[in-house]
Amino acid sequence: MLELRLVQGSLLKKVLESIRELVTDANFDCSATGFSLQAMDSSHVALVALLLRSEGFEHYRCDRNLSMGMNLNNVSKMLRCAGNDDIITVKADDGSDTVTFMFESPNQDKIADFEMKLMDIDSEHLGIPDAEYQAIVRMPSSEFARICKDLSSIGDTVIISVTKEGVKFSTAGDIGTANIVCRQNKTVDKPEEATIIEMQEPVSLTFALRYLNSFTKATPLSETVAISLSSDLPVVVEYKIAEMGYIRFYLAPKIEEDDDMKP
Amino acid sequence: MLELRLVQGSLLKKVLESIRELVTDANFDCSATGFSLQAMDSSHVALVALLLRSEGFEHYRCDRNLSMGMNLNNVSKMLRCAGNDDIITVKADDGSDTVTFMFESPNQDKIADFEMKLMDIDSEHLGIPDAEYQAIVRMPSSEFARICKDLSSIGDTVIISVTKEGVKFSTAGDIGTANIVCRQNKTVDKPEEATIIEMQEPVSLTFALRYLNSFTKATPLSETVAISLSSDLPVVVEYKIAEMGYIRFYLAPKIEEDDDMKP
Amino acid sequence: MLELRLVQGSLLKKVLESIRELVTDANFDCSATGFSLQAMDSSHVALVALLLRSEGFEHYRCDRNLSMGMNLNNVSKMLRCAGNDDIITVKADDGSDTVTFMFESPNQDKIADFEMKLMDIDSEHLGIPDAEYQAIVRMPSSEFARICKDLSSIGDTVIISVTKEGVKFSTAGDIGTANIVCRQNKTVDKPEEATIIEMQEPVSLTFALRYLNSFTKATPLSETVAISLSSDLPVVVEYKIAEMGYIRFYLAPKIEEDDDMKP
Numbered sequence: 001m002l003e004l005r006l007v008q009g010s011l012l013k014k015v016l017e018s019i020r021e022l023v024t025d026a027n028f029d030c031s032a033t034g035f036s037l038q039a040m041d042s043s044h045v046a047l048v049a050l051l052l053r054s055e056g057f058e059h060y061r062c063d064r065n066l067s068m069g070m071n072l073n074n075v076s077k078m079l080r081c082a083g084n085d086d087i088i089t090v091k092a093d094d095g096s097d098t099v100t101f102m103f104e105s106p107n108q109d110k111i112a113d114f115e116m117k118l119m120d121i122d123s124e125h126l127g128i129p130d131a132e133y134q135a136i137v138r139m140p141s142s143e144f145a146r147i148c149k150d151l152s153s154i155g156d157t158v159i160i161s162v163t164k165e166g167v168k169f170s171t172a173g174d175i176g177t178a179n180i181v182c183r184q185n186k187t188v189d190k191p192e193e194a195t196i197i198e199m200q201e202p203v204s205l206t207f208a209l210r211y212l213n214s215f216t217k218a219t220p221l222s223e224t225v226a227i228s229l230s231s232d233l234p235v236v237v238e239y240k241i242a243e244m245g246y247i248r249f250y251l252a253p254k255i256e257e258d259d260d261m262k263p
Numbered sequence: 264m265l266e267l268r269l270v271q272g273s274l275l276k277k278v279l280e281s282i283r284e285l286v287t288d289a290n291f292d293c294s295a296t297g298f299s300l301q302a303m304d305s306s307h308v309a310l311v312a313l314l315l316r317s318e319g320f321e322h323y324r325c326d327r328n329l330s331m332g333m334n335l336n337n338v339s340k341m342l343r344c345a346g347n348d349d350i351i352t353v354k355a356d357d358g359s360d361t362v363t364f365m366f367e368s369p370n371q372d373k374i375a376d377f378e379m380k381l382m383d384i385d386s387e388h389l390g391i392p393d394a395e396y397q398a399i400v401r402m403p404s405s406e407f408a409r410i411c412k413d414l415s416s417i418g419d420t421v422i423i424s425v426t427k428e429g430v431k432f433s434t435a436g437d438i439g440t441a442n443i444v445c446r447q448n449k450t451v452d453k454p455e456e457a458t459i460i461e462m463q464e465p466v467s468l469t470f471a472l473r474y475l476n477s478f479t480k481a482t483p484l485s486e487t488v489a490i491s492l493s494s495d496l497p498v499v500v501e502y503k504i505a506e507m508g509y510i511r512f513y514l515a516p517k518i519e520e521d522d523d524m525k526p
Numbered sequence: 527m528l529e530l531r532l533v534q535g536s537l538l539k540k541v542l543e544s545i546r547e548l549v550t551d552a553n554f555d556c557s558a559t560g561f562s563l564q565a566m567d568s569s570h571v572a573l574v575a576l577l578l579r580s581e582g583f584e585h586y587r588c589d590r591n592l593s594m595g596m597n598l599n600n601v602s603k604m605l606r607c608a609g610n611d612d613i614i615t616v617k618a619d620d621g622s623d624t625v626t627f628m629f630e631s632p633n634q635d636k637i638a639d640f641e642m643k644l645m646d647i648d649s650e651h652l653g654i655p656d657a658e659y660q661a662i663v664r665m666p667s668s669e670f671a672r673i674c675k676d677l678s679s680i681g682d683t684v685i686i687s688v689t690k691e692g693v694k695f696s697t698a699g700d701i702g703t704a705n706i707v708c709r710q711n712k713t714v715d716k717p718e719e720a721t722i723i724e725m726q727e728p729v730s731l732t733f734a735l736r737y738l739n740s741f742t743k744a745t746p747l748s749e750t751v752a753i754s755l756s757s758d759l760p761v762v763v764e765y766k767i768a769e770m771g772y773i774r775f776y777l778a779p780k781i782e783e784d785d786d787m788k789p
Contacts, residue, residue, distance in 0.1 A: 074438040081413035081441070098439075109448045109458065110406070114417070116439035143636070150607035154640070175600040176624075176642035178607070185635045195635065337701040344676035344704070361702075372711045372721065373669070377680070379702035 002030055002066055002092040005059035009088030009103065011221070011241065013079045018218035018239075018247055019048050020072040022211075025121050030066045034245065035090075038125055046211045047234070047250040049128065056244030058087075068092060068099055069121035075101075078114040092118075128250070133228040133236075134203040135162040139182060139195040141225040141239060145216035147180050152209045154178045157254060161204035162197060162229060171209070192223035203229045205253040212237070215249040265293055265329055265355040268322035272351030272366065274484070274504065276342045281481035281502075281510055282311050283335040285474075288384050293329045297508065298353075301388055309474045310497070310513040312391065319507030321350075331355060331362055332384035338364075341377040355381075391513070396491040396499075397466040398425040402445060402458040404488040404502060408479035410443050415472045417441045420517060424467040425460060425492060434472070455486035466492045468516040475500070478512040528556055528592055528618040531585035535614030535629065537747070537767065539605045544744035544765075544773055545574050546598040548737075551647050556592045560771065561616075564651055572737045573760070573776040575654065582770030584613075594618060594625055595647035601627075604640040618644075654776070659754040659762075660729040661688040665708060665721040667751040667765060671742035673706050678735045680704045683780060687730040688723060688755060697735070718749035729755045731779040738763070741775040 006012055019026075019037070026039035034053040040046070054060040082088055082103040089102040096118075103112040147169050151158050155171030155178070162168075166183040184197045215237045219225075222239040229235050234250040241247065269275055282289075282300070289302035297316040303309070317323040345351055345366040352365040359381075366375040410432050414421050418434030418441070425431075429446040447460045478500045482488075485502040492498050497513040504510065532538055545552075545563070552565035560579040566572070580586040608614055608629040615628040622644075629638040673695050677684050681697030681704070688694075692709040710723045741763045745751075748765040755761050760776040767773065 071438070077416045077438065078441070081416065107448075109446050110443065111446075112413075112441065112443040114439060114441045150638075153603045153607065175597070175603065176640060178604070178638065178640045180607075180636065180638040183635050183637075185633075334701070340679045340701065341704070344679065344706075370711075372709050373706065374709075375676075375704065375706040377702060377704045 001061065001063050001094055002090065003059065003061045004030070004035060004057050004090045006056075006088050006090075007058045009082050009086045010084045011244070012088050012090075013082060013084075014218075014220045015050060015052075015241070015247065016072060016076045016079050018221060019050065020076045021217055022046060022048055022214045022249075023072055025069065025071050025119060027067045027069050027121050027123050029125075030062045030068070032062055034060075036245075039123065041211070041214075045208075045251065046214070047126065047128075049246075049248045049250070051245035051247075052241065053245045056241075059089075063094065066092060066094075069119035070099070070116065071119060074116060078116060081112060081114065083110075131230065131233055132200070133233070134200050134230045135228075136198040137162060137167045137195070137227045137229070138198075138224055139167070139227075140193055141216070141219045141222055143182065143195075144225045144227070145219045147182075148209055148212045148216055151178055151180070152213055156209055157206050158209050158212065159204060159206050160227070160229065160235075161202070162199055163202050164197060164199055166195070167197065167227075203231055205229055205231065205235065206255075207235060207251055207253060211249075211251050215251075218247050218249075221247060264324065264326050264357055265353065266322065266324045267293070267298060267320050267353045269319075269351050269353075270321045272345050272349045273347045274507070275351050275353075276345060276347075277481075277483045278313060278315075278504070278510065279335060279339045279342050281484060282313065283339045284480055285309060285311055285477045285512075286335055288332065288334050288382060290330045290332050290384050290386050292388075293325045293331070295325055297323075299508075302386065304474070304477075308471075308514065309477070310389065310391075312509075312511045312513070314508035315504065316508045319504075322352075326357065329355060329357075332382035333362070333379065334382060337379060341379060344375060344377065346373075394493065394496055395463070396496070397463050397493045398491075399461040400425060400430045400458070400490045400492070401461075401487055402430070402490075403456055404479070404482045404485055406445065406458075407488045407490070408482045410445075411472055411475045411479055414441055414443070415476055419472055420469050421472050421475065422467060422469050423490070423492065423498075424465070425462055426465050427460060427462055429458070430460065430490075466494055468492055468494065468498065469518075470498060470514055470516060474512075474514050478514075481510050481512075484510060527587065527589050527620055528616065529585065529587045530556070530561060530583050530616045532582075532614050532616075533584045535608050535612045536610045537770070538614050538616075539608060539610075540744075540746045541576060541578075541767070541773065542598060542602045542605050544747060545576065546602045547743055548572060548574055548740045548775075549598055551595065551597050551645060553593045553595050553647050553649050555651075556588045556594070558588055560586075562771075565649065567737070567740075571734075571777065572740070573652065573654075575772075575774045575776070577771035577773075578767065579771045582767075585615075589620065592618065592620075595645035596625070596642065597645060600642060604642060607638060607640065609636075657756065657759055658726070659759070660726050660756045661754075662724040663688060663693045663721070663753045663755070664724075664750055665693070665753075666719055667742070667745045667748055669708065669721075670751045670753070671745045673708075674735055674738045674742055677704055677706070678739055682735055683732050684735050684738065685730060685732050686753070686755065686761075687728070688725055689728050690723065690725055692721070693723065693753075720750075729757055731755055731757065731761065732781075733761060733777055733779060737775075737777050741777075744773050744775075747773060 022041040023039045037050040086103040091100040101114045151171040155173035159170045169180045218239040226238045237249040285304040286302040300313040349366040354363040364377045414434040418436035422433045432443045481502040489501045500512040548567040549565040563576040612629040617626040627640045677697040681699035685696045695706045744765040752764045760778045763775040
């Protein structure tokens with residue numbers, strides 16, 4: 001039997017909104033450790049990995065490992081029916097082919113339960129090795145989202161270049177070119193407004209803005225984002241979920257020769 | 264001659280927005296008692312009845328009974344030109360085929376008059392007998408609107424079931440099922456947040472969500488809604504209009520056999 | 527070399543939003559005096575004239591007169607990437623076929639530069655003689671915008687009639703007629719809320735609402751608008767830009783016989 005009770009239910013709503021643009025169907029994996037998901041986007045270019053650790057739930061019971069296949073748009077439709085202050089409980093009986101989402105209003109006057117049929121989804125769980133990155137940029141998540149959105153009005157790809165002084169985002173398109181430089185800045189009033197560069201060596205990589213823009217749907221989950229870059233690895237765009245875990249997006253850099261082949 | 268002056272002009276704007284989705288053309292009936300309207304929706308399934316009593320107007324002059332046919336979208340277009348703080352006066356000369364809406368800004372610096380041609384609309388005035396209902400549910404209008412909207416993302420019809428403990432709204436659709444229970448709750452800080460059940464006997468009826476959603480356009484008119492249910496009668500969804508009257512929506516329950524015939 | 531630094535960068539964003547609906551491509555003319563633009567709308571019915579005086583810039587360097595042809599939608603795309611508190615610098619080298627917009631965040635942590643190719647645009651600079659007008663109406667710009675928008679829901683043209691007492695805006699359409707009268711009112715708490723009529727003689731002129739509505743895109747630039755009317759001249763709709771200049775829109779009145787010929 002599975003029963004996960006999350007007082008801050010709005011968090012689960014935000015998690016769904018973060019990934020449903022990228023992923024259509026996915027397996028949610030429940031174990032004693034936590035509630036997790038790993039899925040490729042429909043074009044098999046980007047990967048998303050979610051972890052919500054069991055300690056973050058008010059109540060967490062998972063008798064045996066369970067993989068629940070769901071259509072994320074349908075889950076999102078149901079979760080959007082939860083109030084922002086609602087407590088959300090996810091329930092599934094062993095062997096059952098349904099999952100139930102229960103929403104309780106803070107004063108307990110309104111209780112809703114939504115039941116959804118589970119799906120069989122083929123998925124291979126990729127092992128993602130821990131890696132050393134040439135550069136890690138930590139910056140306000142809203143700033144990163146704004147930059148990706150702004151550059152998308154000019155071009156399709158972005159070159160992210162990191163030096164000790166800062167990080168530069170560049171693009172070019174029919175109407176012109178754009179460069180946005182964010183300087184390292186550790187001495188701000190609020191730590192979540194800092195831009196911090198951890199760099200082993202300078203790195204400069206090209207990515208499709210379309211995917212980065214999808215990743216930034218996770219902005220409401222965290223005030224900061226960490227972007228880990230290495231020439232020979234996919235970029236990791238990580239949003240920490242306070243006291244619970246994270247959502248991480250992986251995207252392979254574009255290689256020059258790819259430009260003509262991938263739209 | 265007809266001359267109705269309403270200081271709280273925004274109320275008339277809200278009334279129009281409440282009904283224009285449901286009804287295209289309708290007769291506004293004016294008598295010494297008040298300003299009223301009764302109309303079927305275009306598919307002849309739902310009925311709306313509006314009453315604004317003469318005492319609610321700052322000035323109310325209606326020399327003889329008058330029935331004014333209007334296209335509600337056109338009335339709405341004109342009323343949307345009134346500021347929210349404007350005083351609205353409705354004027355018509357005896358025998359005239361036009362009606363005039365006059366909008367005065369609070370400081371009298373801006374005065375607008377909008378004249379509209381009246382239409383001839385055939386309509387039969389249905390006598391609606393007072394009835395005893397098996398159950399009357401009073402609840403916050405915004406809560407009812409939210410429930411109808413949320414359930415619409417799952418299914419097309421809702422089963423409303425009333426017991427002494429509370430009212431349950433249920434639906435089912437391709438993606439799953441949903442139940443929302445609102446418990447009776449009389450002891451809240453603000454009376455308009457209470458959910459109160461007056462019940463003679465339990466009742467459970469099925470309705471098309473599409474119409475209920477249309478009814479909830481009246482939500483801005485009142486903080487509470489009263490839903491009166493009996494197995495052999497149309498449901499009445501009533502929004503009181505403070506110190507003036509009401510807007511009531513009537514809808515026949517769906518019968519099992521109907522399910523396949525009405526989309 | 528050209529280098530114009532504007533601390534209040536949001537102003538330049540608002541200027542672009544004011545004119546890009548009306549004008550597609552235009553030359554920005556820079557001289558020692560200031561930064562200006564004059565352009566006809568694409569249907570050659572309305573004229574827009576912009577002036578930003580050099581004194582209004584924090585730094586203004588223009589070594590020789592320069593005319594820079596730009597697609598306003600593209601400029602707008604770039605300027606929308608500037609934050610509302612950003613400092614904007616416009617730069618161009620002599621003989622260069624590009625212009626650069628630089629955006630600096632208030633704390634200098636984020637610096638963006640956007641480069642755009644210039645275009646060759648044929649344009650004839652019209653001399654606009656100073657004229658005496660029969661009537662000048664000064665009123666809150668938001669009020670004027672609201673009136674143009676409201677009347678557009680009823681008709682296509684507006685008759686603006688000025689007398690000593692006030693200004694009347696009238697229209698007629700399929701669904702009816704509308705008249706909005708704004709009375710002269712000099713004694714208001716805030717001067718920007720005044721409606722002031724300067725009149726030599728009464729005047730009544732007809733204009734296409736479509737263009738007036740386009741002009742009101744400049745509303746965010748100024749709290750007041752001045753409408754200058756004479757029977758034999760185009761109307762001038764002027765929005766002052768605080769301490770910098772103005773944006774003026776010119777539109778010829780409609781003549782009765784035109785009604786059938788111009789859509």
